[in-house]
Amino acid sequence: MENNNSGVWNFEKKVIDIIHALRNNKEVIIDLNTEGPCCEDIGIFDILDYICEKNLFSQNSIVIETCNMLEKHDHYNIKKIYDLIDLNEIKKLNIQNNIKNFDSKKFKVFGNFVGRASWVRLWVSSLLWKTHNNNLIKTFHWNNISDFHLTHIDLDNMIRFGASLDEIKIAIDFLSNAPYELDQVNKFPILSDNYSNIIEWYKYFFVDVVCETYFSGNTFFPTEKTWRSIATKTPFIIHGPVDFLRNLRKLGFKTFEKWWSEEYDDYGHEARIEKIIELTDEIAKYSTDELYDMYEDMSEVLEHNCRVFNELSEDDFQRVFK
Numbered sequence: 638m639e640n641n642n643s644g645v646w647n648f649e650k651k652v653i654d655i656i657h658a659l660r661n662n663k664e665v666i667i668d669l670n671t672e673g674p675c676c677e678d679i680g681i682f683d684i685l686d687y688i689c690e691k692n693l694f695s696q697n698s699i700v701i702e703t704c705n706m707l708e709k710h711d712h713y714n715i716k717k718i719y720d721l722i723d724l725n726e727i728k729k730l731n732i733q734n735n736i737k738n739f740d741s742k743k744f745k746v747f748g749n750f751v752g753r754a755s756w757v758r759l760w761v762s763s764l765l766w767k768t769h770n771n772n773l774i775k776t777f778h779w780n781n782i783s784d785f786h787l788t789h790i791d792l793d794n795m796i797r798f799g800a801s802l803d804e805i806k807i808a809i810d811f812l813s814n815a816p817y818e819l820d821q822v823n824k825f826p827i828l829s830d831n832y833s834n835i836i837e838w839y840k841y842f843f844v845d846v847v848c849e850t851y852f853s854g855n856t857f858f859p860t861e862k863t864w865r866s867i868a869t870k871t872p873f874i875i876h877g878p879v880d881f882l883r884n885l886r887k888l889g890f891k892t893f894e895k896w897w898s899e900e901y902d903d904y905g906h907e908a909r910i911e912k913i914i915e916l917t918d919e920i921a922k923y924s925t926d927e928l929y930d931m932y933e934d935m936s937e938v939l940e941h942n943c944r945v946f947n948e949l950s951e952d953d954f955q956r957v958f959k
Contacts, residue, residue, distance in 0.1 A: 639670050642755070642851050643791065644679045652684060659694045666700045671720040673705035675854025675878070685713065705856045706884070706958035719954040723861035727868050728947060730836060735869050738840045739929045746772040746921055746928065748842040750835050750862070754779040754786055756794040757906055758848040761876050763811035764804065764914050765846060769921055774842050776835070779815040799907045839869040843928045844920060846913065849877035852906045857884040857958070867946045870939040874913055879905060887957050889945045891938045896931055
């Protein structure tokens with residue numbers, strides 16, 4: 638069942654497929670395609686409830702395979718399977734020499750890398766572009782002739798969730814110059830052999846502003862977007878669901894509350910964006926020398942996180958989020 642944070646793709650077809658499967662099998666497995674949405678948040682539970690009620694199917698006959706480590710339900714059988722493919726791909730890379738180059742003329746304060754565009758990623762990326770473009774290394778893959786891109790940008794949601802008219806204008810100005818590409822990542826869709834190439838750029842910025850795949854509901858599903866920062870010993874600010882940082886810490890990672898406020902982790906995506914942009918404004922005030930000193934002060938945390946990352950296994954996820 639392919640999905641994103643806005644819902645299930647090909648919704649009508651999936652309903653028919655589920656009904657057909659339930660009529661012909663004692664047990665049905667719904668595979669969420671190695672993704673980790675909150676099933677309640679994107680409407681999957683509502684879909685299944687309605688199907689079961691109208692057709693007198695047993696909820697206990699449905700198994701949901703998900704990478705959301707927080708998923709739960711009283712009747713549907715939840716099987717949590719954390720997919721380590723992205724994590725293991727990054728582990729294979731030789732990035733020991735990916736040392737921050739503060740002296741480089743192309744060194745910036747922020748990195749922000751977006752493959753598949755969405756309204757919330759547009760919101761974050763366009764505000765970063767507006768306020769910190771001279772201090773930003775970025776990608777944002779979008780064009781106005783692709784049905785795929787047009788489907789997923791969904792400007793209506795920016796308005797519905799509180800973006801101001803000025804922010805909408807900034808987003809449109811940002812899109813008018815898209816796509817934003819780097820030589821190493823200049824094709825779409827971005828597959829594992831390509832998105833890892835972004836790592837070459839991590840030595841040229843201080844902090845990664847990560848736009849995770851899922852950002853609402855009760856979910857914890859870290860992806861390569863977070864793992865790239867940790868593997869390259871890069872500080873991070875993460876736009877994701879509430880408590881994303883807290884759940885990272887449960888796995889043994891450390892975050893950066895010593896150096897800046899991480900109160901954004903307490904908020905849903907609308908307020909979270911506002912808090913993140915305020916935080917980037919604060920960090921942008923530091924000189925390169927001050928950022929270097931801060932980075933040196935963070936070294937124990939960054940080294941610790943890299944060690945935890947390299948030792949992380951599926952058993953750790955199952956143990957912590959059982």
